[in-house]
Amino acid sequence: MPTKTPPSLADLRGEIDRIDAAMHKLLMERGQIIETLIAVKKTAETGSAFRPAREADVVRRLVENHSGRLPVELVVQIWRQIISTFTYVQAPHSVHVVMGPEQENARELARFHFGFGVPLVKHSSPASVIAAIGRDRGDLGLIGLGPAREAWWDKLGLPDQPIAMATAPAIARAASPRPPQALVIGHPSIDTAGLDTRIVAVTLAGKPPVEVDAVLASAGEGGRHHILAWGPREASDAEIAQDAASGMAVEAARTVGYTAKSIAA
Numbered sequence: 001m002p003t004k005t006p007p008s009l010a011d012l013r014g015e016i017d018r019i020d021a022a023m024h025k026l027l028m029e030r031g032q033i034i035e036t037l038i039a040v041k042k043t044a045e046t047g048s049a050f051r052p053a054r055e056a057d058v059v060r061r062l063v064e065n066h067s068g069r070l071p072v073e074l075v076v077q078i079w080r081q082i083i084s085t086f087t088y089v090q091a092p093h094s095v096h097v098v099m100g101p102e103q104e105n106a107r108e109l110a111r112f113h114f115g116f117g118v119p120l121v122k123h124s125s126p127a128s129v130i131a132a133i134g135r136d137r138g139d140l141g142l143i144g145l146g147p148a149r150e151a152w153w154d155k156l157g158l159p160d161q162p163i164a165m166a167t168a169p170a171i172a173r174a175a176s177p178r179p180p181q182a183l184v185i186g187h188p189s190i191d192t193a194g195l196d197t198r199i200v201a202v203t204l205a206g207k208p209p210v211e212v213d214a215v216l217a218s219a220g221e222g223g224r225h226h227i228l229a230w231g232p233r234e235a236s237d238a239e240i241a242q243d244a245a246s247g248m249a250v251e252a253a254r255t256v257g258y259t260a261k262s263i264a265a
């Protein structure tokens with residue numbers, strides 16, 4: 001049987017050039033939709049093009065349809081860059097991030113999530129990020145989750161205060177901790193319809209004996225224990241608080257925003 005001669009390097013590069021040109025053309029075609037998007041979404045009036053539920057759908061579909069040699073993280077990273085740039089071009093804004101010695105990977109996480117086209121503003125505390133949102137309705141904030149010095153999330157969801165609307169990273173990677181590492185917050189006027197997960201600020205009588213996956217962040221303060229819990233959107237604040245409390249008495253529970261279910265890569 002005659003053996004097939006392998007393609008030359010020039011042939012392979014020709015093939016890559018053809019694919020690159022097609023990808024570039026499609027990207028430019030995607031870009032042509034922006035002007036109409038701005039008009040249809042009335043972005044000039046609302047000040048923000050950010051639609052977290054739609055973004056989560058796009059990423060979930062990519063992960064579901066992915067196969068082959070290319071790591072899915074790369075594909076998600078490329079699309080996060082595209083989507084964030086599209087959001088920015090429709091309505092320029094900044095992303096406020098808590099960065100400091102205790103938040104070493106915050107910049108990397110912010111760049112992975114929002115790409116390189118969006119300006120990052122550095123803050124030293126969650127309270128300062130929360131205060132910054134609302135001065136400009138289109139701005140977003142990124143605050144690290146996990147153990148905290150104070151229950152900064154208690155400021156979310158109050159009248160005219162920012163709410164939670166996404167978690168980062170967009171996918172739960174095997175190489176990174178399973179629970180989300182950071183919370184994305186934004187002005188309450190941003191459309192959060194379609195996000196299937198409720199985020200609840202809970203006050204407990206004391207520290208629960210075990211920490212469960214339903215807890216995103218926690219802080220001990222003034223004898224009380226404060227946690228940020230998540231559960232299905234259709235569940236009530238009290239139900240989500242009970243699930244996260246591990247038997248500890250629940251003193252207060254209040255919705256502070258929503259997010260999309262974790263997307264496992």
Ligand SMILES: O=C(O)C(=O)C[C@]1(C(=O)O)C=C[C@@H](O)C=C1
Pocket residue numbers: 037041049050051052054055058082083084086087090
């Ligand atoms: O679907 C929209 O509303 C868009 O503006 C498009 C797009 C995208 O690039 O896919 C950009 C920003 C939104 O946050 C969601 C999705």
